[in-house]
Amino acid sequence: MTHLLRAKQSGIQGDFSESLNSTLFAPTLLNHFGVNSQLTRIAYDPVQSLLAVGTRSSQFGNGRVYVFGGGRIQLNFDLPRKNAGVKWMSFCADRLVVLDDKGDLIIFALVERRMQSTYSPPGSVLSVACDPTLDFVLLGLQNGMNRNTSVLCIKLTLDPR
């Protein structure tokens, strides 16, 4: 009953909260602005005029890839593996090729706005070469599967152009 007494003391006659009840309160996330964790890589594609940034995994969040266009256009991809961060990243035509720091190669399809595929190479990858005209990606390995393999070639399933 204290709240009735308070209403009297306050100097307000009516009850402004009459129509409110606890079910109306449902905190909903509308938007995020900024980047969730420390930035590791930036990539730019002049043909599509898009910018991509990748973050590392930290206490503030898992590794994530942000793709930005003009104005407020934005697209986020979370890395599929837990606690993985972006180690290397490049646009490759309508794909975004990402190498995470756990050694996985992840391909995001930008038109479809989804992760297209992941690939776990045998051994850790130290360098990547790709080209918008090619349908394969070369991976430079830490030590390869054996002494005779240092560069692997991964065929990408690209749409026929």
Added chain:
Amino acid sequence: METEKLAELRLPNFWAAQNTKSRTQPVISLQFHPRDIGTLLVGYPEGAAVFSFKQNKALHLFHYHVPRGAPGGDGKTGAMSVDRNPKLIHSTWHPTGQFVLTSHEDGSMVIWDTKTGRKILARTLTDTNVDKEGAGATTFGNAGAGDQRSPIAKIAWCANQDPDDTAILVAGGTSSLLPMKGLTLMELGRSPNYATSSWPIIESHFAEPKKQRVLPTPPQVEVVDFCLIPRKSPWFAGAHDPIAVVAILSSGEITTLSFPSGYPIAPNNQLPISMSFLHPFATLLSHCAVDRTRWLGMSENRQAGPKLLNGGSEPLPSLRHHEQRNVILSAHADGTVRLWDAGVDDEIENTKVSQADVSRAVGRLDNVRITHMSLASTSGELAVGTASGELVVFRWARNNNPGREGPAADVNMPGRLTNVTSRVDPSLIEGFQPFTLVNRQNGPCTALCVSDVGFVAAGFEGGAIVIIDLRGPAIIFDSTTQELLSQADRRRSGPGKSPYATAIQFSVMTLDGESYSSILLHVGTNSGHVITIKILPAQGGRYTVTPAGSTTCAGTVKLIHPQHANSLTAAHARPQAVAGLRDGFKVDGVLIVVTENEARIFRPTSAKGAHKTFDNALCHSAAVVKYQERGLALLGLFGDGTAKAFSVPGLREITSLRIDGMLDVKRFQDAVVTERGDIIGWTGPSEIAQINIWGLPPSRSVFLGITSFLQRSSFNTLFDNSHSFATTRN
């Protein structure tokens, strides 16, 4: 989901073939020949190899060897008595593929000829011929102990429009004693004709660049990585005719520089808002519900280069737009305030970012830490308070002399208003221009409010309260909390430091026992006092200010909300309310005050009113939120990770919701609650979340941001182009 196939191609380790003693060599760099897709440059720690797919063999192996007596890249005198093989850290092609550059862990950069496999030159950023015995100017090598080269973090061999005209951009590799680590740009100019040039000419092309300079980055931080922004083409390893470079700094921030001139580029309207949080770090957040018509007029016009980003396509515009724009003010580490519309699940008509250059207005480039910001929702006046005690007011205006530096402004006079209109950024054409400044020299600004009716009030840590009438502009009131509080109140707040303002609000209402309404200023302090000051019109358009009394609450005041006693509207000092005062219009109002420990509703100045004590946790941030013109509630963020809603005026707890999973509780103090029911708070060091308490659906403009992402046609034209290298690529 498709799985990528492992193709049959596997390249052997070329170094293993050459040097059987070498262990398995990691491949640390891979790059296609810029003009011939059938040739690959592979970098191993021991050296680089040029591999031809057509001939299926390594054409050249580049091994960098520093003989005894030569200074090497790091110039360590102790190491000169032995042979060295500095490990390779990166290798890259010359844009025509004629040369190859390898960089090594000792800071050397070695240029090789790909026709003959011959080493042309080994150099560092400062010295040449570092692999020659006794040769090379070793000024650097003789420097004192402790002077070391920072490792080369990244190298890009940039091509101009014409790929024969090149420049090398290096991150790192400079002396660790230099304050500005920066990016070094070696502009080589046009490459000598290989067929007709002698070796010395080719060598001097790399030994003596046309121009070498440092593109300035913030002091004391290193560039970890950079990304070039080419104008048109993705070729030449993303380094064809760049217009800008975005650098990631070791502090986690980013910086953007024009290329090749190295002028800093402001991220506003060039990079996405999310990136501006790191450019440099956002330190403080504020919010203002700006009238839509006012915000549509706030479209900043500033001289800027061509747009860097225009890709993607907007979703179908929503037909709704709210009349109150959700404008967020973010303060940044370089002393700028950026204002932008966060949207309300509707179409954002003005997507631009406006910037107020506070450090310029203060007249000091460093050490400008912004502590408070306030924007007036209809007049568009912006006030900013700093940790060094300055209060700067900005007004939206057109710059009369864009492109030219204004005349030197007066020196800041302590305690007096300084006209700072000439300190406007010359590149600004229309936007927030500095108007007036006062340095009260009373410690950091602790509270600030701009009214819509031309008054600014600020409180400082020493206890000072200043009111400025922007019509003069003139300081119409300058006092301290000690003077304003009665003797009894002062004793109650304890000896020692005087209380200072923590919340300031203007209102129009009738004070207890008066028969007219007036413009009021309410000042809440860290000691829990709420002081009310009356601003009355006097002769000649002036205003007189008289203290009217105070009320005591418990704990630091977080919120002062003036409220109509008979309707859901707030009793802020709006132009309509002030205009009505002349006609004897009366506002029956109360104050809703929230401190760390309690909420209180009372009639100013001194009625006791009703209060509710918060038992379990401290309140860090609060606001009166409105539900669709149907009801009001008091919403507070509490230290136990909850958002609690209280009824008005009963102060009965309606609900308590955990939101610690959505926001960082440690930064609840910096979170903002808006009248619409948005909670805008930090989730990490450089990310904020916008949460609506009424459960509105997510904003479409962001999550359906890209409908037809790729402009396929532009890719096809690129391939059809009969550009010289495009044809040779096949």
